[in-house]
Amino acid sequence: MSFLEIRNVHKHYGDIEVLRGTNLSVEQHQVVCLIGPSGCGKSTLLRCINGLETIQSGEICLDGDRISGPGVDLNALRREVGIVFQSFNLFPHMSVLHNVTLAPLQVLKMPRAEAEERAMTLLKRIGLEHKAKAFPDQLSGGQQQRVAIVRALAMGPRLLLLDEITSALDPELVSEVLNIVRDLAAEGMTMLLATHEMGFAKEVASKVCFLYQGVVHEEGPPEQIFGDPHEDRTRAFLSSIIEAGRL
């Protein structure tokens, strides 16, 4: 059994069916990239894994434990699974350090000294220790996203979900954020990321999943998906991306 198992998941908002029997698995230390056209359900899938949305049927298991459906301790689940969104991640009324230490202090009940020390270590890793006292609106978008990643890491998650974390950034800021993801991948962090950065997906992914209308239409190693897609829809999607100059 895989580390993360998503089996036949259905999710609808009212009449809109977003996930229609999605299946996906992620092994430990794997980096899995979700690609697909806008509205295909990438964000929804990630939010379901983190318990931010409830699913109507199917199941999601993490390390053999069922983490979907009734009776799941969501707060415990979220210690294991971190998520970073496209934007509006940081709490604007708190300093960077406070952003990073809030959850360890309040959720893990970590002593303040320890929480701050760990936060500073993490901030040093991304080269932002000098911004610890700054507030989010004093940081660039790229710096904000880096802090958001660090904030998720401060909880010591075993799985990290990244939802198009670079798509709201100016192009010159994208690489500083992707570098961190690259480092995390090298360290063996298990990650599931939705992205439009195909070049990056090609480089870091152990597996690429093409999501289309709420189901995984095709999956495989990046060389195969990008080099020799089997499905027409995958091919059509990738050629539209190439046309847009994003690959």
Added chain:
Amino acid sequence: MNRHEPREAPRRAASSPPPAFPLAFAALAVSAGVIWVAWAVLLHLHRVLLANGLEQRWMDGLLVGVGLLPLLLLIPVVRSFIYAAKARAALTGSDLAAARVQTAEAREWAQYAIGYAVATVLVFLGIQFLLANGGAVASTFFKLELIRSSFGLVLEAFWKNVWMFCVAEVFILIWGLIIAVARMIPGRAGQPIRFLAIVYTDAFRGLPTIISIYLIALGLPLANVPWVKDWSPEWLAILALTVSYGAYVAEVYRAGLDSIHPSQWSAARSLGLSFGQTLRFVIIPQAVRRIIPPLLNDFIALQKDTALVNVVGVIDGFNQAKIIASNRFNLSAVTTVALLFMLITIPQTRLVDRLLETEKRRIRA
């Protein structure tokens, strides 16, 4: 224009500016009229003072001083004429650009004079109204001797209003937050509570405050409700105000909490923070800044509505003033309490405007 010569590139001829003199003359006429009205009113005032034996040397000085003020209107009028003359000179020298600038200046000064003239005449007409009936209007509302003699009594009773709204505001802050959070409790379990909270806010927002006070402060003792029936009318009125304004303030809270981007909820919950922790550490601190101005507005309304408690017999400032008024057939004590209300509410109104202004600037930045 050049429509008659289709071959030519269509080019707008430089047009000469509109004449400046008519507006300057209009400003002069209006200002002169206003000065005349002002002096007529002041003469009238002088006669009323004489008739009431209030004639004093310093008052004459004051009247003359006030009479000189409208003459200041002539300064912009003169400026307007100066610029209008300059504009004419520039026009005869066919310097169109200069003529336009001077004309604009002339018109601006003329409009300035007219604006101030209108404001001045309104002030003097207001004075005239108070002088009507040989000063009866003024003495009905502003009988200085009565204001002075009743001031202590009215002020003392007014403290009751201040005390009541201070106490009520504390309770309202707490009660409103409880209702607002009740309306936001997530999940199916929260449904009946959400529903009750909605019924409550709708009911009390739809009910005139005076009726709430009447029903609660008179009704509860009348119905012999245990414990509550022994409360003093003041505390019952505070209860009524809390219940009534709690509904408004709950809506203020809710709008403020709703105005925080939903991603902030997602971000906080995804870190493992509970519903309560998310509210406490993430949502409320951000919402407070947006909540304060509308909250202050509601509190200003509440402060004024403390005057309604006289319907259940509380001797507040207004009730005391009414008693004095009916004894003396003169409303000056009511004027006192009116001024006291304005004295405490106007600074708050200004503060709300300032806060809203800074908030607007912050959002634009």
